[in-house]
Structures are given as structure tokens and as C-alpha cells.
Amino acid sequence: MTRSFPIPLNALRAIEAVARLGRLAAAAEALGVTPGAVSQHIRRAEERTGTLLFERTAHGLAPTGELMAILPALQTGFDALEQASARLIADEGHVLTVTLGHVSASRWLVWRLARFNARHPEIEVRLLPTDQLVDLARPDIDCGIRFGKGNWPGVEALALARAEVFPVCAPALAARLHQPSDLSNVPVIRDQMTMLSWPQWLAAAGVPDLSLSGPVYTDPALSFDAATSGQGVLLAVGIMADYALDNGQLVRPFRQSVVPDNGYWFATAAGRQLPARTRKFRDWLLDEMGSHSLE
Known part of the structure; x- marks a missing residue:
């Protein structure tokens, strides 16, 4: 009309x-x-x-x-x-609200946000760290970074990075580890909230029946802190451990790794038209995670 x-x-x-x-x-x-x-x-x-x-x-x-x-x-x-x-x-404003897991926020994104800010100083990024799946259709949420298979209902997911998984630990503890079977003689951090599988890595390392014990955590971010402080060996996704590895806070005691079905995804509500700020953040994420891209 x-x-x-x-x-x-x-x-x-x-x-x-x-x-x-x-x-x-x-x-x-x-x-x-x-x-x-x-x-x-x-x-x-x-x-x-x-x-x-x-x-x-x-x-x-x-x-x-x-x-x-x-x-x-x-x-x-x-x-x-x-x-x-x-x-x-x-x-089409300047505030971008991103929901993501605590580990993704504290161990990956916060260390790189300065590069995004330098590229797009007009955009203010607000993080909503949570280990719950937030409804991406909420009007106050622009996008999310999620770990999984990318098949969430009502979500459009764009593959960002593969999940290469391997043990990490503090340098002092690594001195006691010469082969995978040595894991039975040191504390191994068990994260009850993780989607990673020690049995899968142990099988790939040739010690499928190895018995592990150590501190138990229900928060992935605290598990990382425990590993950095020398409390035990943690099974981690490589891209999330990169900063700590590059700065010597953590080391890889073994070279074996596995690549599970899970990966990192850029997630938005299905059918939502993305404003410019969200598209810019998505493109930057693809650049940042390029070396870990899913195949």
C-alpha cells in the first residue's frame, strides 16, 4: 500500500x-x-x-x-x-556483544582483542563469558564463539578452527614426563565440564589402559589455572593453549595429538541479518584462526 x-x-x-x-x-x-x-x-x-x-x-x-x-x-x-x-x-551501532566459553574468553580472545580494536576502533566489544548455551536470538546478543560439532538447532554456524588436542603442563612437571606411560605417576587434571577425551588421546599415544588420577574441577578456566600453577597435566585444545605455550607458562610434554569431531564455530541466530559490526568481527576471527582452520 x-x-x-x-x-x-x-x-x-x-x-x-x-x-x-x-x-x-x-x-x-x-x-x-x-x-x-x-x-x-x-x-x-x-x-x-x-x-x-x-x-x-x-x-x-x-x-x-x-x-x-x-x-x-x-x-x-x-x-x-x-x-x-x-x-x-x-x-548498526558500535557495541558488539559476544557470548563464548570462559576458556575461549580468558585463554584466547582477550589476548587478541587489541588487534581487533586496532583494525576496528569504532567497535566496542563486550564479552559475555559463560559455559551455558545462550539463546543467540536474544536482541542483546550479536554472536557467539562455540565449541562443538556446529549442529545446534536454530543456529547458523561458520567453521572457525579445528580442535587439535594434546596434554599440557607446567615446565617443572614436564621434567618428570618422558613417555606417555609416565602420566600414571603424576597428577592429571580432570575437568568434569570438558568435551575432550583422555581415553581418545591415550589410545592414540599407545597406552589405552593407563590409569590416571589427580585433582577434579568443574570449571574449564580453573582447570587451565591449575595446570599453569603446576597442579597437574591438562588435556587441552591447542588453539586455547597457544598463548601460554608461546610464553612458557605451559609446555607440551608429548608430541602426540588427536583431532576430534568438535571444533570452534562462529554462531549467530538462524535467519538473522548481520549488521556491519558483526560481519567485521566474523571476518577478523576467520583471519585470526586461519592457521587452525577446519578442513
Whole structure:
């Protein structure tokens, strides 16, 4: 259906601004036009309607009774337009909210965000670290970084990185490890929330029946902290351990690794049109994780 305005929208804006501000000059400044343009809009609207809209007074232009009768509806309409345009700006705004796991946040993303900020200083990234699956359709969530098989219902998932998995530990503890069977003689950190499999790695290392024991954690981020502090050997995803490995906080005591079906994915609500800030973050993630890309 085609919308028809008996009075052009720009003229209605001029009428509302003059009624609100009382003077042509003030209305013109608010609208970013000349006083002559505002006066012309009003004159043409009066000619089209056959109605006097303003009266000149000692204090400026005052709305006539006819204009006062419709002014509340006019102002309500412009308030609604202002709110709608503000929502559009918010949709294409500068704040990007990302949900991701605690380990992904603390062991990977926070160490690299400076590079994203340097590339896109206009975007403010807000992290929502949680080990729960957040509803990506929420209006306050732009996207997520998820670990798994990429088959979540109602989610569009783009592959980011493969999950090469191997043991890591503090350097002092690594001195006691010469072959995989030595794991039975040192503490092994068991993370009850992990999706990684010690049996799978032990089988690949040739010691499938090895008995392991050590501290138990229910928070993946705390498991990483425990490994860094020397409490035991942790089975970790390589991309999440990269920073600690590069800085000597952790080492790989063995070269064996496995690549499970799980990987890292860029996740958004299915069917959602991505604003520019989300697309920029997605493209940056693909660049950052390029060396670990899924095959």
C-alpha cells in the first residue's frame, strides 16, 4: 500500500519544529535548513489546507487553534519516528556483544582483542563469558564463539578452527614426563565440564589402559589455572593453549595429538541479518584462526 501525505513530510517537520520552538530561526537551526525554507514549508502547507497555522505574537509564532488540535498527534508521530530511527542506529551501532566459553574468553580472545580494536576502533566489544548455551536470538546478543560439532538447532554456524588436542603442563612437571606411560605417576587434571577425551588421546599415544588420577574441577578456566600453577597435566585444545605455550607458562610434554569431531564455530541466530559490526568481527576471527582452520 502506497502512503500518501497531503502535506509533505518535510513541511510537517517544519510545522512541528516551529510550534515547539516558537521561532523560524530556531526551527531552521534545528532542522539544518534556512529560515526561508521553513517559512516556505509553512506557507505551502497553509495554502494546501486552506488553514492558518501560526499567528505572529510579541513572543514569536504561536500555533492557531486548528494547529493545536492536531499538534499532539503530530508530535507523537515524530517521537515514534525518532525512536524507530534510534533503534536502526543501535542495530548498526558500535557495541558488539559476544557470548563464548570462559576458556575461549580468558585463554584466547582477550589476548587478541587489541588487534581487533586496532583494525576496528569504532567497535566496542563486550564479552559475555559463560559455559551455558545462550539463546543467540536474544536482541542483546550479536554472536557467539562455540565449541562443538556446529549442529545446534536454530543456529547458523561458520567453521572457525579445528580442535587439535594434546596434554599440557607446567615446565617443572614436564621434567618428570618422558613417555606417555609416565602420566600414571603424576597428577592429571580432570575437568568434569570438558568435551575432550583422555581415553581418545591415550589410545592414540599407545597406552589405552593407563590409569590416571589427580585433582577434579568443574570449571574449564580453573582447570587451565591449575595446570599453569603446576597442579597437574591438562588435556587441552591447542588453539586455547597457544598463548601460554608461546610464553612458557605451559609446555607440551608429548608430541602426540588427536583431532576430534568438535571444533570452534562462529554462531549467530538462524535467519538473522548481520549488521556491519558483526560481519567485521566474523571476518577478523576467520583471519585470526586461519592457521587452525577446519578442513
